[in-house]
Amino acid sequence: MARGRKRKAGRRLPCGKRPRDESQRDAMATVLEARQRHYGVSPTQAKDDRLGTALGRLAFAGVIDAEQYAAGQIYGEVMARNRAVMGLPMDQPRSVTALLINEGIFGGSTPDHDPELVAKVRRQAASAILMLCTADSDAPGTVGRKPSVLVHAVVRHDAEALQWSPADLRNLGHGLDALCRLFRVRRDSS
Numbered sequence: 598m599a600r601g602r603k604r605k606a607g608r609r610l611p612c613g614k615r616p617r618d619e620s621q622r623d624a625m626a627t628v629l630e631a632r633q634r635h636y637g638v639s640p641t642q643a644k645d646d647r648l649g650t651a652l653g654r655l656a657f658a659g660v661i662d663a664e665q666y667a668a669g670q671i672y673g674e675v676m677a678r679n680r681a682v683m684g685l686p687m688d689q690p691r692s693v694t695a696l697l698i699n700e701g702i703f704g705g706s707t708p709d710h711d712p713e714l715v716a717k718v719r720r721q722a723a724s725a726i727l728m729l730c731t732a733d734s735d736a737p738g739t740v741g742r743k744p745s746v747l748v749h750a751v752v753r754h755d756a757e758a759l760q761w762s763p764a765d766l767r768n769l770g771h772g773l774d775a776l777c778r779l780f781r782v783r784r785d786s787s
Contacts, residue, residue: 651755658759660766665773668782672725673752679722682710724779732775740764744772 610616632643636654647653647666652673656666680686729745736744741764748769750756758769777784 651751651757664777664782664784668773668776668780669752671780672776675721675725679718682715682718728775728779729772732772736768736771741768744768748772
């Protein structure tokens with residue numbers, strides 16, 4: 598009588614393990630299928646990279662324009678670079694390993710950065726924060742949340758904004774317009 602559990606049918610590698618059948622194409626097909634199901638888009642539209650983030654979904658839906666989308670991406674990069682250079686943990690670790698590294702439990706070490714780089718990154722982040730604070734003070738109306746809060750929620754925390762109130766979407770656009778001016782993102786005159 599054979600001991601242990603029954604052997605599953607199928608091909609095996611020389612080491613005895615079963616080969617992984619999922620290829621890159623299969624994994625991408627799963628992602629595209631999920632995007633079609635979640636966002637109600639066609640198979641061609643599901644290939645759009647903007648559907649991967651909340652800011653991109655706003656641009657895809659036409660709530661914000663391409664320049665605002667570009668300014669939001671630059672803001673996200675500046676703030677992420679600032680957190681990394683300053684040795685701060687990520688806003689939202691994507692895995693348990695990243696969380697353990699951020700807390701200093703294993704594997705993480707903060708490199709010593711060039712003081713000029715640190716000063717440059719700090720100035721960029723401070724100017725972005727200051728520009729958003731200025732957008733808060735000259736927002737078109739007092740209804741809804743502040744533009745700085747809305748921009749940070751969408752860009753840094755990936756908050757879903759398509760169902761926000763019209764006042765919040767207007768304030769978000771105002772904050773992104775301020776970032777367009779700061780980062781000198783050109784608006785098309787046509």
